[in-house]
Amino acid sequence: MSEASLALGTAARATAPPRARLSDRNFVPATLLPTFVLMLAVFGLPLLFSLYLSFTGWAQGRDLFSGTFLGFENYEDLLSDPVFLASLSVTFGFTAAAVVAQLAGGLGIALLLNAELPYMRVFRTALVLPMMVTPIVGALCWKLMLDPNYGVINYWIGARIPWLGRPGTALFSVWIVNVWQSMPYVALILLAGLRSLPSEPREAAAIDGASRWQMFRHVTLPLLQPYILVALLLRTIFEFRAFDNIYAMTGGGPANATMVLSMFTYLTSFVRFDFALGAAASWLMLLMSMLMCLAFIWALRRREGR
Amino acid sequence: MATVVGSRRAKRLETLAIYAALTALVCIFLFPLLWILGLSLKTRVQLLAPEPLFMWWPTLENYAAVLWQKDFLKAFLNTLIVSTSAVLLSLGVGVPAAYAFARFAFRGRNFLFFSLLVMRMLPPIAVLVPMYVLFSAIGLTTTHLSVVLAYTTFSLPLVVWIMRGFFEDLPIELEESAWIDGATRYVAFWRVVLPLARPGMVASAILCLQLAWNDFLFAAVLTNNATQTLPVLMAGFTGGDSGVDWGPMTASGVLVILPVLLFSFAAQRHLVAGLSSGAVKG
Numbered sequence: 001m002s003e004a005s006l007a008l009g010t011a012a013r014a015t016a017p018p019r020a021r022l023s024d025r026n027f028v029p030a031t032l033l034p035t036f037v038l039m040l041a042v043f044g045l046p047l048l049f050s051l052y053l054s055f056t057g058w059a060q061g062r063d064l065f066s067g068t069f070l071g072f073e074n075y076e077d078l079l080s081d082p083v084f085l086a087s088l089s090v091t092f093g094f095t096a097a098a099v100v101a102q103l104a105g106g107l108g109i110a111l112l113l114n115a116e117l118p119y120m121r122v123f124r125t126a127l128v129l130p131m132m133v134t135p136i137v138g139a140l141c142w143k144l145m146l147d148p149n150y151g152v153i154n155y156w157i158g159a160r161i162p163w164l165g166r167p168g169t170a171l172f173s174v175w176i177v178n179v180w181q182s183m184p185y186v187a188l189i190l191l192a193g194l195r196s197l198p199s200e201p202r203e204a205a206a207i208d209g210a211s212r213w214q215m216f217r218h219v220t221l222p223l224l225q226p227y228i229l230v231a232l233l234l235r236t237i238f239e240f241r242a243f244d245n246i247y248a249m250t251g252g253g254p255a256n257a258t259m260v261l262s263m264f265t266y267l268t269s270f271v272r273f274d275f276a277l278g279a280a281a282s283w284l285m286l287l288m289s290m291l292m293c294l295a296f297i298w299a300l301r302r303r304e305g306r
Numbered sequence: 307m308a309t310v311v312g313s314r315r316a317k318r319l320e321t322l323a324i325y326a327a328l329t330a331l332v333c334i335f336l337f338p339l340l341w342i343l344g345l346s347l348k349t350r351v352q353l354l355a356p357e358p359l360f361m362w363w364p365t366l367e368n369y370a371a372v373l374w375q376k377d378f379l380k381a382f383l384n385t386l387i388v389s390t391s392a393v394l395l396s397l398g399v400g401v402p403a404a405y406a407f408a409r410f411a412f413r414g415r416n417f418l419f420f421s422l423l424v425m426r427m428l429p430p431i432a433v434l435v436p437m438y439v440l441f442s443a444i445g446l447t448t449t450h451l452s453v454v455l456a457y458t459t460f461s462l463p464l465v466v467w468i469m470r471g472f473f474e475d476l477p478i479e480l481e482e483s484a485w486i487d488g489a490t491r492y493v494a495f496w497r498v499v500l501p502l503a504r505p506g507m508v509a510s511a512i513l514c515l516q517l518a519w520n521d522f523l524f525a526a527v528l529t530n531n532a533t534q535t536l537p538v539l540m541a542g543f544t545g546g547d548s549g550v551d552w553g554p555m556t557a558s559g560v561l562v563i564l565p566v567l568l569f570s571f572a573a574q575r576h577l578v579a580g581l582s583s584g585a586v587k588g
Binding site: 023024027030031042046049058064109112115117123127129134135137138184240247248262266292296 | 321331335338342345353354357400403405418420428430431432433437456458462463466492495516519523527541562563567569
């Protein structure tokens with residue numbers, strides 16, 4: 001990608017009129033400026049402010065910069081808070097379990113949809129629907145299906161399980177919903193990958209008499225690996241910030257069993273109104289996400305560089 | 307001969323197995339959506355039946371009830387206002403930037419581009435906490451503008467990402483001839499490039515619209531009863547006791563997701579391009 005567009009860029013310069021107009025020289029800054037001014041003002045500035053906030057205190061109704069410097073006190077409070085520590089492990093466990101299930105199922109669906117048969121587009125369109133659905137409404141569907149008294153799931157299994165009322169089943173339930181919503185997403189990315197694979201290696205393996213499984217294991221899977229990596233990192237980044245489904249289904253409970261980091265930060269800031277502690281939790285989340293982003297960009301550039 | 311017949315039968319069996327597996331998957335994946343649709347078409351008595359009904363005469367009374375509610379209509383209007391404003395703002399600001407990224411070599415290009423991508427990937431809650439504090443300090447919370455600005459922070463990087471790829475695929479010769487004819491960069495961009503980029507702009511608009519339409523977190527914090535959006539209204543429902551007023555709740559749910567599903571059909575072809583930048587979800 002970069003070589004090609006760099007070449008385009010230089011070609012553009014070479015053919016520009018010999019006396020480049022003043023206004024033309026400003027073109028790139030003029031087009032980029034609005035985007036970056038907006039992003040810095042609405043995104044960058046708040047993040048910096050939140051860093052400041054995390055080292056001080058702030059309460060509603062007070063001046064923005066009225067907090068006193070507390071050093072790492074907020075961070076120390078967080079790291080000694082059992083609820084925060086538990087939410088760290090819930091987040092990591094939940095993210096890992098959701099991503100693994102989405103990748104495994106998504107790969108299966110992608111392989112099925114990749115078959116050269118009629119009506120595949122119909123199936124693809126139908127399977128993609130869950131990921132389009134407003135997450136809050138998707139969670140509502142499941143909440144009603146899982147209802148202890150009137151839910152269809154309890155009716156089918158003939159029991160009255162309070163799915164969202166017990167720690168173990170609650171975590172399992174929100175996991176199911178996240179897997180349901182995002183497995184199609186992985187399937188679409190991997191399907192695009194499968195479609196773009198070169199056919200020569202597979203033809204060569206077929207001539208050599210490779211079995212179905214050998215073909216998949218030793219030819220398709222290695223070729224697909226860059227796409228799997230991109231899907232894995234993207235889903236990790238997005239599951240790490242999971243919020244909507246959990247908010248609508250359990251609100252972090254019962255007994256903090258579904259208290260992921262987003263939920264913890266939300267409750268700290270907007271229910272307990274401890275913005276300084278919320279800012280500290282935000283920054284810990286930000287640092288972790290930035291690491292994942294760097295890994296993602298590295299994977300993306302590797303894929304495009306192929 | 308026998309092996310040919312055998313392999314043809316195996317092939318047919320395989321086709322059958324693929325269709326069977328896909329049909330089963332579709333049933334599983336679509337069941338929750340069909341179920342909520344079914345619930346929305348039941349009367350209050352049918353909803354509270356001790357055993358869920360699988361056959362019944364559908365009623366539209368829940369939809370009638372919802373569409374008479376002022377809250378629902380107001381939330382619908384709010385959602386429409388903030389999502390379209392966010393889309394227009396993101397396109398207006400992001401499309402020229404995407405063009406610059408696609409066509410011109412300049413120092414720091416990769417760094418700037420990927421820094422936009424990183425902003426898209428950071429957890430929204432982490433931005434929301436300070437955003438709320440700052441917005442309330444300048445009296446911006448509970449306004450439509452606050453939500454529009456918040457949505458723009460995540461749809462703008464998306465627009466730049468999608469449109470850059472789109473501009474890179476356009477042939478450069480048309481602009482070059484415009485430049486040689488004496489057009490400035492601005493005129494060439496406005497008159498020559500933008501008309502060609504319309505399909506890409508439609509695709510990014512749909513993806514951003516969907517992102518804004520589905521958002522709950524920002525709207526939950528930045529709006530009040532007067533400016534709340536549909537997902538916030540829906541979340542208010544979910545707090546209720548089991549079995550209470552499922553009819554209007556499910557009917558509203560169906561009405562909320564219907565437009566999104568329509569958008570997504572419109573954007574099918576462009577979906578994959580947007581996916582790797584984290585479109586749709588998040």
